[in-house]
Amino acid sequence: DVKVTQSSRYLVKRTGEKVFLECVQDMDHENMFWYRQDPGLGLRLIYFSYDVKMKEKGDIPEGYSVSREKKERFSLILESASTNQTSMYLCASSPYRQGGGYTFGSGTRLTVV
Amino acid sequence: QQPVQSPQAVILREGEDAVINCSSSKALYSVHWYRQKHGEAPVFLMILLKGGEQKGHEKISASFNEKKQQSSLYLTASQLSYSGTYFCGTSDSWGKFQFGAGTQVVVTP
Numbered sequence: 001d002v003k004v005t006q007s008s009r010y011l012v013k014r015t016g017e018k019v020f021l022e023c024v025q026d027m028d029h030e031n032m033f034w035y036r037q038d039p040g041l042g043l044r045l046i047y048f049s050y051d052v053k054m055k056e057k058g059d060i061p062e063g064y065s066v067s068r069e070k071k072e073r074f075s076l077i078l079e080s081a082s083t084n085q086t087s088m089y090l091c092a093s094s095p096y097r098q099g100g101g102y103t104f105g106s107g108t109r110l111t112v113v
Numbered sequence: 114q115q116p117v118q119s120p121q122a123v124i125l126r127e128g129e130d131a132v133i134n135c136s137s138s139k140a141l142y143s144v145h146w147y148r149q150k151h152g153e154a155p156v157f158l159m160i161l162l163k164g165g166e167q168k169g170h171e172k173i174s175a176s177f178n179e180k181k182q183q184s185s186l187y188l189t190a191s192q193l194s195y196s197g198t199y200f201c202g203t204s205d206s207w208g209k210f211q212f213g214a215g216t217q218v219v220v221t222p
Binding site for chain 1: 156210215
């Protein structure tokens with residue numbers, strides 16, 4: 001069964017902390033994506049990667065960075081967490097470079113206090 | 114610009130049918146449909162490529178009218194398990210993929 005695994009289901013962090021969200025896929029997909037989902041705002045793309053060490057900004061990259069050192073692993077980094085980054089974070093893997101056809105991870109609900 | 118979904122919400126009794134629409138102001142290359150149950154991640158249902166094809170997943174089917182830049186999702190003989198939020202996602206000829214805001218579906222006994 002193909003899977004995208006996110007390391008944490010729930011996280012609580014303090015304002016100003018550096019936060020790492022990890023995502024691993026076993027589908028051998030080139031393309032991986034990070035979204036955040038907020039009530040009323042839907043799913044918004046933060047960053048994506050179509051190859052190892054390659055990254056592209058999505059619609060809301062401010063305050064975030066990413067790392068893709070291995071094909072199967074894509075990490076989202078909050079450099080200095082703020083309360084407005086409290087959200088559900090979803091990692092996805094896709095056979096399509098432009099997006100879509102996603103297999104999502106189960107999500108990480110991050111609360112910044 | 115994100116695709117527009119309608120209606121925003123629909124309440125059905127078991128066995129009833131419903132249609133969810135997804136439309137775009139741009140020429141579309143593909144349309145994707147997802148369902149998200151409460152507290153879970155979205156699950157991919159199907160993809161439709163331009164060509165007007167229709168696809169199905171269980172008793173859920175969809176059509177894609179590229180001339181109208183619109184796709185419709187048909188929930189037929191709805192079951193309790195169909196409850197959730199349905200998202201369309203569209204990809205245009207420039208390769209930009211965007212999600213719609215979602216349609217909440219509640220199926221009651």
